[in-house]
Amino acid sequence: MKKQLEAIILSALDKAYKKGALPSQNNQTPLIEVPRQESHGDFSSNIAMVSASIQKMPPAKIATILLDHIDDPEGIIDKADIAGPGFINFHLNPEAWFSILKNVHEQKDRYGSCNIGQQERIMIEFVSANPTGPLHVGHGRGAAVGDSIAKILSFCGYDVKKEYYINDSGRQIQTLGRSVYLRYCELFGKAEAYPEDCYQGDYIRELAIQEKNKKNSYLLDMKSDDAVSTCAHTAAKKILEGIRDDLNAFRVEFDTWFSEQSLYDTNKVQETFHWARKKDFAYDKEGAIWFRTEKWGDEKDRVICKKNGQNTYFASDIAYHKDKFERGFTRLIDVWGADHHGYIERMSAAIESFGKKRNQFNVVLVQLVNLLRDGEPVAMSTRAGEFVTLKDVIDEVGSDACRFIFLMRHHDSPLDFDLEVAKKQTNDNPVFYVQYVHARISSIVKKAQQENSVATDCDTLSVLNTPDDLRLIKSMAEFPDIVRLSAERLEPHRVAYYLMNVASLFHNYYNKNRVITDDSALTCGRLYLVKAVQIIIKNGLTLLGVHAPESM
Template sequence: MDIKQQLITAIEQAAAKAMADGVFTAGQLPDIALEVPPQKDFGDYATNFAMQSAKVAKTNPRVIAQAIIERLKASWLEKAVIAGPGFINFYLKPDWLYQELAKILTAGDGFGRTNAGQGQRVQVEFVSANPTGPLHVGHGRGAAFGSALVNLLKAAGYQVEAEFYINDAGNQIDNLAASVNARYLELLGQAVEFPEDGYHGRDIIDTAQRIINNYGDKYLALPAAERLAEFKELALGEKLAGVKEDLEQFGVTFDVWYSERTLHQNQAVARTCEFLQANGNMYEKDGALWLKSTAYGDDKDRVVIRDNGIPTYLASDIAYHRNKFDRGFERVINIWGADHHGYISRVKAAIAAMGYNPDNLEILILQMVSLYQNGEPVKMSKRTGQGVTLSELIEEVGRDAARFFFIMRSIDSQLDFDLDLAKSNSNDNPVYYIQYAHARICSIFRQVAEAGAVGPAVPDNTASLLCLLKEPVEIGLIKKMAIFPQEIACAARERAPHRIARFAHELAGMFHTFYNQCRIMGVEPNLQLARIALVTAVRATLRQSLAILGVAAPEKM
């Protein structure tokens, strides 16, 4: 149990004792929230628990606070002070810091991992782009965020699976085949009208040209329907392979690639419709099948199977989500683009109609990404005149910078991506700043080794030396690292990987300050050992932070 949880437990026990003593009446008291005060003069932790409890307890908050302080039992607590209308500020004994540092050193690169998730089975579905062309920068934000969220949830003790839903059925794939067919015929000198809903990207021409390079004009002899069927498979295979290659280049992997087609091939869509008809949540009207979604909060009922027998997109989505919950996931997280916001209510309604708890589906909406260079918006690729692709962005700024910049802001806000800043080797570039801190620590270890000193391994007697770390910047570093497990647990609970990016940036800044103020080599031997131990812990914490974000921790820069 970390120090924060120990303090919460101590407060709970003190409050229970105060109620038993009749200081204030028993009732449903609020959860205890501890915050790290913005100024160190206000202690190590603070809580407004007494103020929040006042209404239920029908007692002045300062009276509640005083009763809690008088009954607190904690050997590591130096003092607790009432502030303002009823805040309690807690000052911990210095020894707890050194104990925390020792724990970090023992945990090594695994420091920060918690069991907050208690093994809950969670599926995270993200990207799931139509395999009709290359991924663009909007997909990049979803890929970076989704993969970081998976890493974060795993670090917080959840059992997580990452999934990509392949939209390989329906009109978009038919349009892909028709587009490739038109370009194929054009390249072979035939006059053809390009399909109205076709894809105009340069990559479609490239696909058609590759078909010609590999097979010549042999497909001209086929009837149009057969040629389209062939091109559908060839184009789909190529586009999906390109998507996988782009994601692998971006450091994004999936446990499952789930094909939409299989939902039709194995009759999952048909069986789901039969199930909903049987339980009274689907009905026939004007020859079509409708989901009774208004019964579950949607603004209108939705067509699932058209009057011509062709399923809507919703039909596949209903069957797919039924499949997810039938696989035993306790929590399902979908990461969608901003253009899908209006789709949430109908999917949630479908889940409720099937008898599942719609609250077990979380839909996280990504806001848009805007690229800027030289202070001006960048909308088109220099290479193709089309939208900027993910692979072009990686080529321009590198994988690490692209991932970090996508993750460092909450997905609730639109992201302005500064290409110039992402490429710069300066302290203004947050990912460079963090990676440089890690590389600087590795450089310290090389100096230690060259000098024949002890490090970076921690000697057995380090625990007795840690109390030599008394400088404010040293204490600040230890305190910052001590809250890392809580930061992971909180970020996972809030689905907020950007909190880890912010934490890593703040820790890197504190380390750079320490490096500029405190010598490591050439000081008294025991202090040198203590400071080597301190930077060892910082390196481990930075590594874990960067690992969650999917960003490299270089040893040289």
């Protein structure tokens, strides 16, 4: 619809120029938007205003000339007028909108999709929590955001793969092993002081007990270093299984689980060092090995191998991201907690060192989640091991509510998550508000079927001529734009907001208009309309990973 109008305006510009009515050629693409105020028409364009300086003419005059040269063979424009400082407002013929409805019905679950991605291969990596403890709500937000972005990008024609990076080598895993081992020793009365830097949660005790149940005291017979390694290995595996289960409960699935350790096992990290040396991207200083990130705009170079011989995480991260490109992806998206933002510059520098462009690497920063109950903060101390896990929250409020709330806010803005509000089935909690639309329509459709009313092959849709009808149809017309924009900007919350808006329009409509009436033509038209709304709601919710229930 917008496109049609754009074409009409462009050809009018061209025609006016060729006829000499306008002094300059102007191939600027006109901005067409839906005005905030309904009286300003269905669409408005600022083309006359932005052309003013080029044409050296007042906007109003340009607008008049343009309108004189408009060709509208399909008759979609009902009237067009000039308003304000030079806007051209277009009022469309109601009939023109019906094509949107037909589109929705024809495309069904593909309505809103597009192919801006052209099958470009994108890898999105998210969650990637260390397997040293259960997932908490913050991880949940990352999971919801990552998963939804993946869905949206796929819908827009990208070839997307989702990956979880497992930090299964390095110090934290050692600490995990030590923690479990010490708790294990306690079980045999060999208590030592439990260090503060070990993991404090009860799950460590449980892992120790599981270890004990396996073969009783066998670990005590080993050298403590070996015992710690054994504990580290089995505990990490166990925790990772738990993480996988939690994510399944959240309906987030990954295409691949990528192990950091495997980068060492396959010598990818070593190769990266060789490569960096050879390219002179790495050098020795003060007993450590440094990577020249400053060369690509980082504020200083970064250590990749410490003087004690241990690699930093940055070393394996370079190898990892290099490997992603080598696997054929042309664009990488990483979803990180906002506390990692200091890491972006150096990682981007690494990306450029591969000869890739900066825009082939996007970081989506996800801000903190403040967990509340009835407005009061819930104590969340990872140190003390007191935290509400993602699993707890899913069990309490459900996956759908959880995901929707996580996606309601811009990912870069902190989020208050109130457990009590999340359970409420009121407008406080927009999940139900949106889902209710779907359920209500299902209910109408069911009733219509019982009464043998059909919503296809209506003789005419001209019964849908009230402002209420058109408002709904117009908002449906916006859906593809919303989806595309949220794909371009990696912002799922736009879809959530859109859905709330459509839901609001529908509930309003529902309260004012009966769908099933004695008038069969009217019933047919309204059913057709309402079923289109249902398709949109379902498509939108699907992009957020939320169910669209038949009844509630």
